[in-house]
Amino acid sequence: MTTSDWAGLIITVVVFFGMLYTFARTLRPSKREELEKEKFKILDEDD
DSSP, X not given: OOHHHHHHHHHHHXXXXXXXXXXXXXXXXXXXXXXXXXXXXXXXXXX
């Protein structure tokens, strides 16, 4: 494999695990109430 292949593989793996970590932190059950409050915030704002 070339240097470009290795760089692409490493970036892909790092981004994949970063997204897994972010989703796991955000979607855990203890955050449910906080997320439910924010669910329709964009629709409720009056400018």
